[in-house]
Amino acid sequence: MSTATVDRPEGRATRTYPAYSRSLWRRVLLTREFAVIALLAIVYFYSNANVPAFDGPLTLYYLFLDIAPILLIALPMTLVIITGEIDLSVASVMGLSSALIGVLHADAGMSIPLAALVAIVVGAVCGAFNGFLVAYVGLPSLAVTIGTLALYRGIAQGLLGTKAITDFPEKWTDLAKERIFGDGSSYPMILIPFVILLVLFVWLLHFSTFGRGVFEIGLNDEAAHFSGVDVERTKFLLFVLAGAVSAFAGLYFTLRFGSARGDNANGLELQVIAAVLLGGVSIFGGRGALHGVVAGVILIGVISSAMRLQGETVNKINIVIGVLLVLSVISTTLLGWAQGFLSRRRRSSTPISGSSSEDGQRRQAAAATESTNER
Amino acid sequence: MPGTAPEGPALELRDVAKSFGSVVALRSGSIAVTPGSIHALVGENGAGKSTLVKIVAGVHRRDSGVFRLHGEDVDFGSTADSKAAGVAVIYQEPTLFPDLSVTENIFMGRQPVGRGRRIDRAAMYAEAERLFQGLGVHIDPRRPARGLSIADQQIIEIAKAISLDASVLIMDEPTAALSGVEVERLFAVARGLRDEGRALVFISHRFDEVFELCDTVTVMRDGDYVSTDAIAATSVDEIVSRMVGREVAELFPKSPAEIGDVVLEVEGLSSLGTFHDVSFSVRAGEIVGLAGLVGAGRSEIARAVFGVDRYDAGAVRLAGKPVAARSPRAAIRAGIAFVPEDRRKQGLVTDASVARNVAAVIRRGLTHAGVLTNRDENKAAGPWAGRLEVKTSALDMTASTMSGGNQQKVVLAKWLATEPKLLIIDEPTRGIDVGTKAEVHRLLSDLAGQGLAILMISSELPEVLGMADRVLVVCEGRITAELSRDEATPEAVMHAATATTAHAIEEEATA
Numbered sequence: 078m079s080t081a082t083v084d085r086p087e088g089r090a091t092r093t094y095p096a097y098s099r100s101l102w103r104r105v106l107l108t109r110e111f112a113v114i115a116l117l118a119i120v121y122f123y124s125n126a127n128v129p130a131f132d133g134p135l136t137l138y139y140l141f142l143d144i145a146p147i148l149l150i151a152l153p154m155t156l157v158i159i160t161g162e163i164d165l166s167v168a169s170v171m172g173l174s175s176a177l178i179g180v181l182h183a184d185a186g187m188s189i190p191l192a193a194l195v196a197i198v199v200g201a202v203c204g205a206f207n208g209f210l211v212a213y214v215g216l217p218s219l220a221v222t223i224g225t226l227a228l229y230r231g232i233a234q235g236l237l238g239t240k241a242i243t244d245f246p247e248k249w250t251d252l253a254k255e256r257i258f259g260d261g262s263s264y265p266m267i268l269i270p271f272v273i274l275l276v277l278f279v280w281l282l283h284f285s286t287f288g289r290g291v292f293e294i295g296l297n298d299e300a301a302h303f304s305g306v307d308v309e310r311t312k313f314l315l316f317v318l319a320g321a322v323s324a325f326a327g328l329y330f331t332l333r334f335g336s337a338r339g340d341n342a343n344g345l346e347l348q349v350i351a352a353v354l355l356g357g358v359s360i361f362g363g364r365g366a367l368h369g370v371v372a373g374v375i376l377i378g379v380i381s382s383a384m385r386l387q388g389e390t391v392n393k394i395n396i397v398i399g400v401l402l403v404l405s406v407i408s409t410t411l412l413g414w415a416q417g418f419l420s421r422r423r424r425s426s427t428p429i430s431g432s433s434s435e436d437g438q439r440r441q442a443a444a445a446t447e448s449t450n451e452r
Numbered sequence: 453m454p455g456t457a458p459e460g461p462a463l464e465l466r467d468v469a470k471s472f473g474s475v476v477a478l479r480s481g482s483i484a485v486t487p488g489s490i491h492a493l494v495g496e497n498g499a500g501k502s503t504l505v506k507i508v509a510g511v512h513r514r515d516s517g518v519f520r521l522h523g524e525d526v527d528f529g530s531t532a533d534s535k536a537a538g539v540a541v542i543y544q545e546p547t548l549f550p551d552l553s554v555t556e557n558i559f560m561g562r563q564p565v566g567r568g569r570r571i572d573r574a575a576m577y578a579e580a581e582r583l584f585q586g587l588g589v590h591i592d593p594r595r596p597a598r599g600l601s602i603a604d605q606q607i608i609e610i611a612k613a614i615s616l617d618a619s620v621l622i623m624d625e626p627t628a629a630l631s632g633v634e635v636e637r638l639f640a641v642a643r644g645l646r647d648e649g650r651a652l653v654f655i656s657h658r659f660d661e662v663f664e665l666c667d668t669v670t671v672m673r674d675g676d677y678v679s680t681d682a683i684a685a686t687s688v689d690e691i692v693s694r695m696v697g698r699e700v701a702e703l704f705p706k707s708p709a710e711i712g713d714v715v716l717e718v719e720g721l722s723s724l725g726t727f728h729d730v731s732f733s734v735r736a737g738e739i740v741g742l743a744g745l746v747g748a749g750r751s752e753i754a755r756a757v758f759g760v761d762r763y764d765a766g767a768v769r770l771a772g773k774p775v776a777a778r779s780p781r782a783a784i785r786a787g788i789a790f791v792p793e794d795r796r797k798q799g800l801v802t803d804a805s806v807a808r809n810v811a812a813v814i815r816r817g818l819t820h821a822g823v824l825t826n827r828d829e830n831k832a833a834g835p836w837a838g839r840l841e842v843k844t845s846a847l848d849m850t851a852s853t854m855s856g857g858n859q860q861k862v863v864l865a866k867w868l869a870t871e872p873k874l875l876i877i878d879e880p881t882r883g884i885d886v887g888t889k890a891e892v893h894r895l896l897s898d899l900a901g902q903g904l905a906i907l908m909i910s911s912e913l914p915e916v917l918g919m920a921d922r923v924l925v926v927c928e929g930r931i932t933a934e935l936s937r938d939e940a941t942p943e944a945v946m947h948a949a950t951a952t953t954a955h956a957i958e959e960e961a962t963a
Contacts (some may be wrong), residue, residue, distance in 0.1 A: 092837075092838035092841055092842075093834060093838055094806075094829075094834055094837060094838065094844060094845075094846055094847050095845075095846045096807070096826075096830040096846065096847050096848065097846055097847070097848045098845055098846035098848055098849055129863060155839075240936075278824070280823065284823045284824055285819070285822060285823070285824055286815045286816050286819065286824055288824075289808065289812070289815055289824065292804070293801050293804065293808075293812070296801045296802075296803045296804055297797070297801045297802070297803070299797055300797065300798050300799065300800055300801045301799050301801065302760060302780065303760060303780065303790065303792055303798045303799070304780070304812045304813050304866070305780045305781040305783075305784045305813055307781060363803060367606070372934075
C-alpha cells in the first residue's frame with residue numbers, strides 16, 4: 078500500500094483505469110432502449126410489407142399528427158419519472174390550455190399567438206403548483222397530481238361548459254396540419270417544435286449537470302442533496318416544464334382539430350406514461366433515456382396505425398399495446414432471472430476453480446482495453 | 453436445538469468459494485464454530501467476511517465447498533431456509549418495521565393464533581416479555597419500534613432469533629454504532645446465549661472487543677482462510693499482522709503540520725433540541741476532533757455547518773466570509789467538503805458509476821458551453837480515483853459492489869477533487885479494514901500538512917487522540933471541553949463527554 082498523497086492529480090497518477098468495462102457495441106446494443114428501437118424497426122418493416130396501404134403517403138403523416146401531443150409531453154414526463162415522481166395532470170393541463178385559448182380568442186378577442194402565450198404561461202403556473210406541493214411541501218406526486226388532474230380539468234370544463242369553440246382563423250388551423258417539405262411529404266409542421274424541444278431535453282437530461290442531478294435524485298435523493306444537488310428546485314422545474322409543454326400540446330391539439338373543448342385530450346396522460354415506460358424508463362426512477370422513449374411513442378403509434386389499417390377495432394389495439402407494456406415492464410425481471418438461471422447452469426456444469434475465475438478476469442480486462450481502443 | 457448439539461461444530465464451512473461475475477469475493481472460506489462458544493471472524497474489508505455471512509444466511513449460494521450445520525450438509529436457497537435451519541444473522545443496522553410494535557416485529561409472519569385464527573396478542577406480549585426477561589433487558593413490548601436506539605433494535609433482532617430457537621447466531625459488526633454502555637449490555641446478552649449452548653459468530657473491527665468477548669478467532673484475508681486460534685493463545689499484534697499480511701507500523705501517524713490562519717469559524721450555532729450555542733474554529737493545517745458519545749449531537753453540528761440541516765441561530769464563516777445556511781451548494785462554493793457518516797445512503801449514489809460519483813461535485817466546472825459528456829467526467833474522475841487507489845476494473849462500474857473501504861475512497865476522491873479549504877469528515881474509518889484505515893489516517897495527516905483544515909468526527913477514541921491537534925468534546929448538544937493534544941487523555945475526554953449527564957442527574961436529585 079503506497080502513500081496516497083493528494084495535491085493535484087496531474088503529474089503522477091498512481092493508477093489508471095479504462096473508461097468502460099464493456100465494449101462499445103455491448104453498451105449500445107444490449108440496452109432496453111435498443112430493444113425498443115429494434116422492435117420498432119421490425120414492426121415498421123413488417124407493416125410496410127404486409128399491411129395494405131401502410132406504405133401510402135398519408136400513413137406516416139397522420140401517424141405523426143396523432144402522436145405529436147404524446148411525443149411532446151413524453152419529453153418532460155421522462156425527466157419527471159426519472160426523478161422518481163409522476164405527473165398525472167398533463168392531459169388536464171392540455172384541456173385547460175385548449176379551453177383557455179378558445180375563451181381568450183372567441184370571447185376576449187385575443188389573437189391566437191397572444192392567447193397561446195397566455196395558455197402556456199398558465200400551463201407553467203399549473204405545473205408550478207404541482208411542483209411546489211411535491212418538491213417544497215413534500216407531498217407524494219401521485220396524490221398531488223391525481224388531485225390537480227381533477228382540478229385543472231374541472232376549471233377547463235367550468236370555462237367552456239359543454240360548448241365547443243370552433244371559430245379559429247384558418248391560417249392557424251392550417252399551420253397545425255401543414256407539411257414541412259411541401260405537399261406529399263410525410264412530416265407535419267409540428268415536428269419542428271418537437272425536434273427543437275427534443276434537442277433541448279436531450280441536452281438537459283443527458284448532457285448537462287442538471288441531468289446528472291435528475292438521475293441522482295432518482296437513484297438516491299439524499300446522497301444527491303449531500304453533494305449539492307438542489308433536489309427541490311430540480312423537481313419544481315421539471316413540473317413547470319411538464320405544465321408548459323402540456324399547454325403547448327393543448328394549443329396544437331386545439332388548432333389541429335379546430336376545436337376548443339374542456340374535455341379535449343381526456344385520458345391522454347396514461348398514454349404518455351405508457352409510452353415512457355415502454356421506452357425503458359424505470360417507474361422507480363434513476364434509469365431511462367430519451368431515444369428509448371421516442372422509439373416507444375412511435376412504436377405505439379405504428380402499431381395502432383397498422384392495426385387500424387387492417388380494420389381492427391380500438392379495443393383490440395388497446396389490448397395489444399397493454400400486453401406490450403406489461404411485457405416490457407416485466408422484461409427486466411425476466412431477463413435478470415434468465416441470466417441468473419443460465420449462469421447457474423454454466424457454473425454447475427463446469428466446476429469453478431481459481432484458474433477459471435482468473436480467466437474471467439483476463440477476459441474482462443481484454444474487453445476493457447478493447448473498448449478503450451474503440452474510443 | 454441449542455444445548456443438545458452433539459460433539460463437533462454447530463456451523464462448519466470448508467473451502468467455500470463464491471464469485472460475482474469475474475470478481476472473486478470468496479476463494480476458500482473456512483470456519484468451524486462449536487456450540488457454546490463465541491467465535492470472532494476478523495479480516496480487512498473485502499476479505500470475504502460479509503460474503504461468508506451471506507452464504508450462511510442464505511442470501512447467496514456458494515459456488516463450491518463444504519457447508520455443514522450440526523454435521524449435516526446444507527444448501528440454503530433463501531434466507532427463509534437458513535432461518536428454518538436455526539441460523540440468525542444480526543446486522544449492524546437492523547431493519548425493523550418502525551410503525552409496528554416491538555412484539556409485532558419479533559413475531560412478524562408467525563404470530564400465534566388463537567380461536568378463529570385471530571392473532572393472540574396477549575400470548576404474544578407475554579412471550580416477548582419472557583424473551584426480554586431472559587435477555588435481562590427492559591424494553592416495553594408494546595411500544596413501536598420507531599425511535600428505538602440501534603442497540604435496542606439489535607436486542608429485538610436477538611429476541612427474534614431466540615424465539616425462533618436459533619442455534620447459530622451471527623453478529624455482523626454489531627457494535628459499530630453502539631456506545632460503551634450499550635456494548636457492555638450486548639456482550640452480557642451474548643455471553644448468556646453462549647452459556648445456553650448456542651454458537652455465536654462475532655464480526656468486528658475492534659480488537660479490544662474481540663479479545664474481551666470471544667474465545668476463538670478466525671482470520672481471513674483476500675477471500676482466503678488464514679488461521680484459527682484460541683484467543684488466549686494469541687495477541688492483537690499477531691492477529692493484525694495476519695490480517696494485513698504484514699506488520700502495521702503505526703495506526704495513527706499524524707505528523708505535526710504548520711498551523712495557519714483560521715479557516716472555519718462557527719459562532720453560537722443552535723438548533724432546538726439537538727445542539728445549543730456551539731462555537732469553535734478550525735485553522736489551516738489543523739485537525740480538530742469532535743469527540744463524544746453516540747447521539748451527543750456531533751454529526752448534527754457538522755451537518756448544520758455544511759448546510760444539509762437547518763439551524764435556528766448562529767453563524768458559520770469560512771475564511772472570514774459568512775456561509776449561507778441551509779444550502780450545501782453554498783457550503784461547497786465556499787470551499788467546504790463533507791464526507792458524511794453513512795456512505796451508502798449519503799456519501800455516494802451506489803448505483804451510479806465510479807466516474808459519475810467522483811465527478812458529482814466538480815461536474816459544473818467540466819462543461820464545454822454547457823455540455824457535459826461522459827468523456828469529460830471520466831477524464832476528470834480517473835486521476836482522482838487513481839490517486840486514492842480505488843479498486844475497480846473500469847470507471848463505469850457501479851459503487852454498489854465495492855467494499856466499505858473502497859467506497860470511502862470514492863467519497864474522498866469526490867470531495868478532494870473539489871480542492872476544498874475545509875474537510876469535514878464524519879466517522880472516517882467506520883466499517884473500514886485496518887489497512888485502509890491506516891491509509892485514510894495517513895491521507896488526512898498529509899492533507900493537513902498541505903494546509904487543509906480538517907474537522908473530524910469519530911467515535912473511536914484512539915483515532916481522535918491519535919489524529920487530532922485539538923479535541924472538542926460534545927455532550928448533549930454542547931461543547932463541554934476543548935483539549936489540546938497534550939491535555940487530551942482518554943480520561944479527560946470521557947469525563948467531559950459524560951460531564952453534563954452527571955451534572956443534570958445531580959441537579960435533578962437536588963430539585
